[in-house]
Amino acid sequence: MNKLLIAAALALAPATANAADEPGLDAVRAAVERFRDVEVALAEGYVRDPMNMCIAAEQMGLPGSEGAMGIHYFRPDLLGISGPPNPRVDGTGTHTDFLKPSILIYEPQADGSLELVAVENLVFARAWGAAGHKAPPTFHGVSFEHMVDDPATALDEAHMFEPHYDRHVWLFRDNPSGVFAPFNPNVTCAHHKHEEHAHR
Structure with missing residues (x-):
């Protein structure tokens, strides 16, 4: 029995260690605080969604x-990502x-400014699998969501992206649906002007 308990403990140890190595939400918030200024984000290589969509x-x-x-x-x-959609956005990352999220999410304000509300990481399913992963990535024990378009519906469930995994983290806006939920009832696209800042 002791051997079985030891084996079980060893099997669980890597997962526990990996979870412990993940940054806490306060650490992530501190790491991205400077991106509250969207000009800083632009200067560090972030680009606006070329379709200029505010997703509701x-x-x-x-x-x-x-x-x-x-x-x-x-x-x-x-x-x-090395090129434009063909026909969908694809990537190898x-x-x-x-602590260095691939995506920043902003809410448009009535005065035309943008307020940082969340961060996100996204990996394309094909690249993730090619890297040897058998399961979706996780953050704080929560699996990333699997996003893939259903051709049987008129909606584009994957937002013009190839099948991918993603996870939102609501750091700067309280979310009654949960810190890792995809949508936030306290966020609105009401002030979004589609042409505004489209060059960014």
């Missing part, structure tokens, strides 16, 4: 009460470090 739950066929995500700014190098 209703656009995904969900109740409006679920709220919104916001506008996404991303680092092409961390996502491994397997980056999952939330």
Whole structure:
């Protein structure tokens, strides 16, 4: 019996150690604090979603009460994106470090400014599998969501991306749905102007 207990403990040890190595939410918040200024994000290589979309739950066929995500700014190098959609956005990156997130999410404000509300990491399913991973990435024990478009629906569940895994972390806006939920009822796209800042 003792041998079985020891074997079980050894089997669990790597997972426990990996979880312990993950940064806490306060550490992530401190690491990305400077990106509250979107100009800093732009200077460090983040680019605005070229479609200039502010994603709300209703656009995904969900109740409006679920709220919104916001506008996404991303680092092409961390996502491994080397070109425009063909026909969908694809990449080779397997980056999952939330101290240096590949995506920043902003809520448009009434005065035209942008407020940082969340961060996100995204890895493309094909690249993740090619790297030898058998299961989705996780953060604080929560698996990334698997996003893939369903051709049987009119909606684009994957937002013009190839199948991928992603995880949101709501650091700067309280989310009653949970810190890792995809949408936030306390976020709105009501002030989004599609043409505004489209060059960024």
